[in-house]
Amino acid sequence: MQKREELYRGKAKTVYRTDDENLLVLHFRNDTSAFDGQKVEQLQRKGMVNNKFNHYIMQKLEAAGIPTQMEQLLSDDECLVKKLEMIPVECVVRNRAAGSICRRLGVEEGLVLNPPTFEFFLKNDALHDPMVNEYHIRSFGWAKDEHIAKMKELTFKVNDVLTALFDAGGMVLVDYKLEFGLFNGEIVLGDEFSPDGCRLWDKETNKKMDKDRFRQGLGDVIEAYEEVANRIGLTF
Ligand code: ADP
Numbered sequence: 548m549q550k551r552e553e554l555y556r557g558k559a560k561t562v563y564r565t566d567d568e569n570l571l572v573l574h575f576r577n578d579t580s581a582f583d584g585q586k587v588e589q590l591q592r593k594g595m596v597n598n599k600f601n602h603y604i605m606q607k608l609e610a611a612g613i614p615t616q617m618e619q620l621l622s623d624d625e626c627l628v629k630k631l632e633m634i635p636v637e638c639v640v641r642n643r644a645a646g647s648i649c650r651r652l653g654v655e656e657g658l659v660l661n662p663p664t665f666e667f668f669l670k671n672d673a674l675h676d677p678m679v680n681e682y683h684i685r686s687f688g689w690a691k692d693e694h695i696a697k698m699k700e701l702t703f704k705v706n707d708v709l710t711a712l713f714d715a716g717g718m719v720l721v722d723y724k725l726e727f728g729l730f731n732g733e734i735v736l737g738d739e740f741s742p743d744g745c746r747l748w749d750k751e752t753n754k755k756m757d758k759d760r761f762r763q764g765l766g767d768v769i770e771a772y773e774e775v776a777n778r779i780g781l782t783f
């Protein structure tokens with residue numbers, strides 16, 4: 548496999564074409580952003596930690612029967628993935644209230660959500676990723692009914708697998724964001740799962756071990772990500 552030209556430079560990753568039109572290289576950079584790209588910093592080791600973390604999680608999800616983009620780890624900060632036709636919505640499941648749901652609905656951080664909630668957001672930084680519903684997704688043609696249903700089913704399946712994995716490591720999976728795309732007409736999990744796109748709290752102390760450490764200026768961001776990894780059996 549030969550890496551070819553840059554296809555897209557996002558806020559945290561750069562996507563490259565390869566000599567195989569069905570495969571891409573994802574390069575995880577150290578860039579860390581929050582608030583739709585308004586706060587940006589370089590955090591040493593982040594690219595490596597998130598790349599390996601994402602590969603580890605996607606392997607676990609694949610083993611649990613969830614179709615993922617993952618082909619192989621290529622280096623410390625690169626992996627080879629299937630080229631998906633991305634669906635421009637983010638799928639968010641919440642087991643506890645935190646972040647935007649607290650601001651929108653005036654609920655206290657930490658409230659247990661049983662059953663967990665599901666929300667769609669449009670991927671659009673200029674519009675600040677507004678929340679959308681299934682009617683918007685259908686009317687604007689972002690995804691078909693069967694694909695909407697599949698994204699929800701798989702996002703909840705991910706919740707079962709990862710809630711158990713993090714629980715065994717002494718952590719609560721508070722919420723997370725997934726992105727899906729189509730590969731040969733089938734819904735496949737893309738993008739990344741790392742502490743950049745989820746919330747994880749220590750079960751005993753409620754210590755935040757995810758990107759909220761960066762958003763809220765709590766420090767030791769990558770140290771916390773590495774601790775999360777170690778607790779679920781991944782060492783660097
Ligand atoms: P953003 O676009 O939000 O700044 P990133 O820096 O993570 O995010 O950029 C990665 C981009 O690559 C995102 O737009 C994401 O939708 C896209 N992407 C992720 N995985 C795949 C894939 N397997 N195939 C095609 N595109 C992908």
Ligand code: UDP
Binds near residue numbers: 639676722746
């Ligand atoms: N999230 C993400 N990318 C986004 C928006 C949200 O990865 O563009 C993740 C976020 O890290 C959290 C979950 O999705 O784990 C829910 O985010 P929320 O709606 O609470 O927004 P926030 O307040 O984090 O911006």
